[in-house]
Amino acid sequence: MQTANPESCGFDAGRLAAIDAMLAERYVASGKLPNAQLLVAREGRIAHFSSTGAAREQGAPVDETSLFRIASMTKPITSVAFMMLVEAGKVALDTPVHHILPEFAKLSVYQGGGAGVPFSTRPLAEPMRMVDLLRHTAGFTYGFQNRTNVDAAYRAGKIESWHGNHDLDGFVAALAELPLEFSPGQSWNYSVATDVLGAVVQRVSGMPLDRFFAERIFAPLGMDDTGFTVPADKVDRLTDCYTFDPIKGRVMLDRGAASAWSRPPQLLSGGGGLVSTALDYHRFCTMCLNGGTLDGARILGRKTLELMTRNHLPGQSDLASMSKSLFSEATNAGTGFGLGFAINDDVAKTMIPGSQGEYYWGGMFSTAFFVDPVERVTMVFMTQLAPSSLYPIRRELKTMIYAALI
Incomplete structure (x- = not known):
C-alpha cells in the first residue's frame, strides 16, 4: 500500500492524527468498538491510513x-451493476419492475390485517419502477x-435470511405474496429493495449475481478480496463481528474463525452480503470519484455517475x-437520495461540515464511506459492531476529516 504525504494532499497531518487518538481512546480502549480502521484519500491518493484494535478476540x-463484513455498503455496488445494464440498453430507470420480475405483477398495498388476520x-x-x-x-x-404488521410478516417468512430456504428467485416469489407498506413513489423506507435490484441484475444479465460482480466489477477494479463468501485460504483474515446487548454490552455475533461468511449463502444479498477490505472499497470509491474509471478500466460512464449522485426523491x-423508516444509514435533515447513495443536498441542514453533492452510505456493522466530488475526498471506515446507530462516530469522523483540510 502506497500512502502520500498528507500535506501534499491538502491535509493537516496533525489533525488527521487526532482522529486516530479519538478512535483509540474514545472507542477502542473504552471497549465500545472492537477495532477501527480509517482510510482517507484525495484524488485517489491515500493521505491517511490507520488501524487500532484486535481483529479477533485476543x-x-x-x-x-483484514476482511470486514460491509453489509449495506454492498448496496452501491449492486446499484452500479444495475446502471451498467442501463448503459447497455437492456433496462431503464422507468422500466416497471414486473416487466423483469413478473412475480410482482399483482402487488398491492397494505390497508389492514396481519398478526393472524388476513x-x-x-x-x-402507480406501478413500481426500477428507480x-x-x-x-x-x-x-x-x-x-419492528414497526408494522408487514415487517412482522417478513420476519415470520424469514424473507431476509441469507442461509434460509430462499435463493434470489425464491426470495422474489416470497416477497410477491406480501403487501407493500405504501404505493411506490409516495414515501421512503429503508428496505430489501436493493436485494430485489440484485434479482433484476441476475435476470437481465443472465448471470448469477456473484459472478456478475466478480467478472464485471471486482476483477476490472482489482478488488480481489471482495465477495459474498470468504475463501478457505483467507478465513484467517476475517475479523470477529459483534452486536450490542443492552445488558451484556458487546457480545459476539459472528466469530471470524467459524463465520457464516465462510459458507456460500443461499440468498445472494445485493443489499448486504459482501465482505471486503478498506483498500478494496477505496478502489470502488476512487472509481466513482473518477467518473466511472480506474487504472484504465471503465465501469460506468461519467454522465451515468452524475445521474446516480443527484437527489432523485x-x-x-x-x-x-x-422517510417512514425506523432506521437507515443516514441522517434525515438535508439528505436526499440518489440511485444507490444518500446525497448531501443541503449542508446547513445536516449540521455537519461537508459539500453539496457529496454521497455516502454505511453498513449495519458500523462501516461507512463517503465520496466528495467537490473537495475530491473519499473516506472508508471499517469496524464490526451492530447496530450502526449506537454511537455518533460517523458524524465525528466527517467533522474531523473536514477540519483537517488545509
Whole structure:
C-alpha cells in the first residue's frame, strides 16, 4: 500500500492524527468498538491510513489485509451493476419492475390485517419502477424495523435470511405474496429493495449475481478480496463481528474463525452480503470519484455517475419529509437520495461540515464511506459492531476529516 504525504494532499497531518487518538481512546480502549480502521484519500491518493484494535478476540491487530463484513455498503455496488445494464440498453430507470420480475405483477398495498388476520389491501396508485428500487421508494421494508404488521410478516417468512430456504428467485416469489407498506413513489423506507435490484441484475444479465460482480466489477477494479463468501485460504483474515446487548454490552455475533461468511449463502444479498477490505472499497470509491474509471478500466460512464449522485426523491425532497423508516444509514435533515447513495443536498441542514453533492452510505456493522466530488475526498471506515446507530462516530469522523483540510 502506497500512502502520500498528507500535506501534499491538502491535509493537516496533525489533525488527521487526532482522529486516530479519538478512535483509540474514545472507542477502542473504552471497549465500545472492537477495532477501527480509517482510510482517507484525495484524488485517489491515500493521505491517511490507520488501524487500532484486535481483529479477533485476543488476536493480532487489524491491518490492511483484514476482511470486514460491509453489509449495506454492498448496496452501491449492486446499484452500479444495475446502471451498467442501463448503459447497455437492456433496462431503464422507468422500466416497471414486473416487466423483469413478473412475480410482482399483482402487488398491492397494505390497508389492514396481519398478526393472524388476513391482510386487506388496495391497488398500487402507480406501478413500481426500477428507480423506486434504487432510491428506496418501492414500498418494501425490512423485518428488523419492528414497526408494522408487514415487517412482522417478513420476519415470520424469514424473507431476509441469507442461509434460509430462499435463493434470489425464491426470495422474489416470497416477497410477491406480501403487501407493500405504501404505493411506490409516495414515501421512503429503508428496505430489501436493493436485494430485489440484485434479482433484476441476475435476470437481465443472465448471470448469477456473484459472478456478475466478480467478472464485471471486482476483477476490472482489482478488488480481489471482495465477495459474498470468504475463501478457505483467507478465513484467517476475517475479523470477529459483534452486536450490542443492552445488558451484556458487546457480545459476539459472528466469530471470524467459524463465520457464516465462510459458507456460500443461499440468498445472494445485493443489499448486504459482501465482505471486503478498506483498500478494496477505496478502489470502488476512487472509481466513482473518477467518473466511472480506474487504472484504465471503465465501469460506468461519467454522465451515468452524475445521474446516480443527484437527489432523485420526488419533488427534490429530503428524508426528513419522506422517510417512514425506523432506521437507515443516514441522517434525515438535508439528505436526499440518489440511485444507490444518500446525497448531501443541503449542508446547513445536516449540521455537519461537508459539500453539496457529496454521497455516502454505511453498513449495519458500523462501516461507512463517503465520496466528495467537490473537495475530491473519499473516506472508508471499517469496524464490526451492530447496530450502526449506537454511537455518533460517523458524524465525528466527517467533522474531523473536514477540519483537517488545509
